[in-house]
Amino acid sequence: MKKFLKSLYLKKRFFSVLFSLALLFVVSYFFQELFGVVRLLFYLLLALLLFDVLLLFRNRTGIKAERILPEKLSNGDENYIEIKIINRFQFKVFLKIIDELPLQWQIRNFKIEANLNASEEKKFTYQVRPTERGEFHFGNLNVFSSSVLGLVARRQQFSAEAMVPNYPSFLQLKKYDFIAFSNRLKLFGMKKIRRIGHTMEFEQIKNYTTGDDIRNINWKATAKQSNLMVNQFQDEKSQPVYSVIDKGRVMKMPFSRLSLLDYAINATLVISNIVLKKNDKAGMFTFSRKINDRVMAQRRNGQMHLILETLCNVETDFSESDYSRLYVDIKRNIKQRSLLLLYTNFETLDALHRQLPYLQAINNTHLLVVIFFENTELKMFMSQKATTTHQIFEKTIAEKFIYEKKLIVGELHKYGIQSILTAPENLTVNTINKYLEIKARGLL
Incomplete structure (x- = not known):
């Protein structure tokens, strides 16, 4: 029961509807004929809430998620991190993915919002830019699933703690x-x-041109070609x-x-x-x-x-x-x-x-x-x-x-x-x- 309550979150839509009903109850104090309608709407809200809970918690697997990290991060560069999500529900779900990022980045508002059809698989990619070398520790991966009713959300926490070293670029x-x-x-x-060098590492023999060092003349090649030939050297x-x-x-x-x-x-x-x-x-x-x-x-x-x-x-x-x-x-x-x-x-x-x-x-x-x-x-x-x-x-x-x-x-x-x-x-x-x-x- 404790595990169930920890994974159950009432969404903003539920509180908005509940607040509206509370106002209607106040109005029905002055207009008695509205009281029965408002009470019926209240019971309907409770029924929809229960139905939404059953939809999300009936399937034990729900969502499967995995974070795919590089072997090491590159300092000062944009690094790509993937999150793989598989929808095991038999209906379309709306997701909010919260990844527990390393403390060094001080990012406290990270989230990815998306929706997946029944049995659909998706990969989400985001970029991070580390600016200091060392060890970067990632925490758990949290996925909040909700149905089309949007009254409650089911949180599934995936143990994805990992350490990735951050190397020079x-x-x-x-x-x-x-x-x-x-x-x-x-x-x-x-x-x-x-640049052609002038050291003792030989590269080739070529025709003499004005400006070549006469000390590099190859007399044997010159005699064979009947033309001045010089040795050319590399650095x-x-x-x-x-x-x-x-x-x-x-x-x-x-x-x-x-x-x-x-x-x-x-x-x-x-x-x-x-x-x-x-x-x-x-x-x-x-x-x-x-x-x-x-x-x-x-x-x-x-x-x-x-x-x-x-x-x-x-x-x-x-x-x-x-x-x-x-x-x-x-x-x-x-x-x-x-x-x-x-x-x-x-x-x-x-x-x-x-x-x-x-x-x-x-x-x-x-x-x-x-x-x-x-x-x-x-x-x-x-x-x-x-x-x-x-x-x-x-x-x-x-x-x-x-x-x-x-x-x-x-x-x-x-x-x-x-x-x-x-x-x-x-x-x-x-x-x-x-x-x-x-x-x-x-x-x-």
């Missing part, structure tokens, strides 16, 4: 893996440039590329509910995959007060899995990052000249100048690319029209901060340090572009 990884090696690069703001392969992630407090700033640290983690996953596809060595490490999460640059089976698992556990420590320790660690542990993609953020020139000596020292032995972020919220604020003196003052301050970011780019360029100033949402594309440009120009 592997959906983005798959997308750019396809794009970077297709002919659709330009559609996504990227271009693929092929060296397997160059180390490290993604260096600042996990200090400056990287906790959120944009579109995703922190700069998570944007950097997603970009690191994508660029590491492309580096390996380009036959280079991919590695990574993080730094703040000390160096953590180190994966040495290698090109081997399982390297991407190792990088992915390492990135899953990266968390900020909200401290001031120590660039002197970063310089010492790089000097001690990375002996071969490497491309270092440094994901960090500088808001002012003073912040850059404090770290500039260490960045210069790193750039002397490696190719350093400093990647930092535009404040897109300031840009949105700048696009709004100022109507008061206070707003004009605020816009002036915002413009100063935006301009200072451009000065930082110029300051890094003055000291021969490569840089990328990017909006957070364009980080991955711009990082890929820079890597392809460096490979094309043979800077490493």
